[in-house]
Amino acid sequence: MDFLQQLKKKALLVETSFEQFLPDESAYPAIIHQAMRYSLLAGGKRLRPALVIGAAECVGGKPEKVMPTACALELIHTYSLVHDDLPAMDNDDMRRGKPTNHIIYGEAMSILAGDALLTLAFQLIAENIKTAPAEAVTRVIQEVAKLSGSQGLIGGQVVDTMSADETINAETLEYIHHHKTGALFKAAIRSGASLTEASDKQLQALTVYAENLGLAFQIVDDILDVEGEAVKIGKPVGSDEKNKKATYPALFGLENARHKANMAADKAITALDIFGSEGEFLRNALHFIINRDH
Numbered sequence: 001m002d003f004l005q006q007l008k009k010k011a012l013l014v015e016t017s018f019e020q021f022l023p024d025e026s027a028y029p030a031i032i033h034q035a036m037r038y039s040l041l042a043g044g045k046r047l048r049p050a051l052v053i054g055a056a057e058c059v060g061g062k063p064e065k066v067m068p069t070a071c072a073l074e075l076i077h078t079y080s081l082v083h084d085d086l087p088a089m090d091n092d093d094m095r096r097g098k099p100t101n102h103i104i105y106g107e108a109m110s111i112l113a114g115d116a117l118l119t120l121a122f123q124l125i126a127e128n129i130k131t132a133p134a135e136a137v138t139r140v141i142q143e144v145a146k147l148s149g150s151q152g153l154i155g156g157q158v159v160d161t162m163s164a165d166e167t168i169n170a171e172t173l174e175y176i177h178h179h180k181t182g183a184l185f186k187a188a189i190r191s192g193a194s195l196t197e198a199s200d201k202q203l204q205a206l207t208v209y210a211e212n213l214g215l216a217f218q219i220v221d222d223i224l225d226v227e228g229e230a231v232k233i234g235k236p237v238g239s240d241e242k243n244k245k246a247t248y249p250a251l252f253g254l255e256n257a258r259h260k261a262n263m264a265a266d267k268a269i270t271a272l273d274i275f276g277s278e279g280e281f282l283r284n285a286l287h288f289i290i291n292r293d294h
C-alpha cells in the first residue's frame with residue numbers, strides 16, 4: 001500500500017469516529033454544531049490524526065486505542081484554521097476548497113465554532129481514559145494544552161501576527177514555524193506514543209522526528225504558497241506575500257528554503273532508525289510532506 005492509500009485508510013477511521021464524538025448537527029443550539037461540522041468535515045489531509053495513529057503503531061499500539069486523541073488533534077487543527085481565516089487575522093475566503101467558516105456562518109459564530117472545537121478536543125482526550133492508562137492521559141492533556149497554548153501554537157501565531165510588515169531575522173522565523181506549525185505535529189506524535197506507553201528512548205526519537213517533520217512541513221508550505229496551484233491546495237496562493245508574512249523563501253530564497261526542508265527531512269528519517277517496519281508509515285509521511293503539491 002502506498003502512503004496515500006495508508007493515509008486514506010487512517011483518515012477514514014478518523015472521519016467515522018467523528019460521528020461518534022461530535023454532537024449531532026440538530027443538537028440545540030444547532031447552528032454551532034453545524035458550523036463546527038462544516039469546517040471539520042470539509043476535507044483536509046488529516047495528517048495530524050494519522051500521525052497520532054502512526055506514532056502509536058510505531059510502538060506497537062492499535063488505532064482504536066488512541067482514536068479520541070487522534071480526533072482531538074484534528075479538532076484543534078481545524079479550530080486554528082477557522083480562527084486564522086477570520087477577518088481579524090488572515091481574512092481568507094477559501095479553505096479546504098470551500099468558502100471559509102465566517103463567510104458561511106458570520107464572524108461571531110465562526111469564533112464560537114473554533115472555541116467549541118478546541119474545548120471539545122480536551123473532552124475527547126480525557127475520554128481516552130477508557131483505553132489508556134490514566135497517567136498517560138493526564139500527561140497528554142498537559143502536553144497538548146501547552147503545545148496548543150501561548151507557548152505553542154498560539155504563541156507562534158502571536159509572533160507571526162506581530163511580525164507582519166516587519167523585517168524579521170531567521171531566529172524569529174524559526175520561532176514562528178516551530179510553534180505555529182511544529183507544535184501540533186509534536187503534540188500529535190508524542191500523544192500517540194505516550195498513550196501506547198512508549199519507552200523514553202522511543203519517545204525521544206519520535207520527538208526529534210516530529211520537530212524536523214514540522215519544520216520540513218512548514219518550509220514546503222511556504223514554498224507552495226509561492227509555487228503551488230490554488231486548485232490543488234484548496235486556498236489562494238500568494239497570501240503570504242499579500243499579508244507581508246515572513247517565510248523561508250522570502251528570507252533565504254527558494255533554493256535555500258528547499259535545501260533546508262531536505263536537511264530537516266534527513267534528520268527526521270535518521271531519528272526513525274531505531275524502528276523497524278513498524279516505522280514505515282512515519283517514514284512515508286515524511287516523504288509525502290517533502291514532495292507534496294497540496
Ligand code: GRG
Pocket residue numbers: 043044045046047077079080081083084096153154157180181218221294
Ligand atoms: C488562530 C491560534 C491560531 C493559530 C493559527 C493554522 C494557523 C495558526 C495558521 C494558518 C496558516 C499556516 C501556514 C499554518 C501552519 C499550519 C498549516 C500549514 C496548516 C495547514 O495544514 P494542512 O496542510 O491542512 O495539514 P489540511 O487542510 O490538509 O488539514
